[in-house]
Amino acid sequence: MPRVKRQPESNSGQQVGLVCRGCGCQHFRVVYVKHRPGGIVLRRRECRHCGRRVMTREVQV
Numbered sequence: 001m002p003r004v005k006r007q008p009e010s011n012s013g014q015q016v017g018l019v020c021r022g023c024g025c026q027h028f029r030v031v032y033v034k035h036r037p038g039g040i041v042l043r044r045r046e047c048r049h050c051g052r053r054v055m056t057r058e059v060q061v
């Protein structure tokens with residue numbers, strides 16, 4: 001039986017090292033982006049499969 005290989009989508013510019021804890025997939029869509037003073041970017045992502053939401057915080061130096 002051949003295994004199904006999952007390939008990360010890396011063509012959209014939003015590279016994510018993020019894995020959904022609900023279903024284990026890596027397919028998120030960004031719900032909104034917030035810019036905070038100090039170069040902090042908050043991104044709210046939602047899993048396309050199970051709808052679980054994840055908040056990520058990035059600091060741009």
Ligand SMILES: [Zn+2]
Binds near residue numbers: 021025047050
């Ligand atoms: Zn999920």
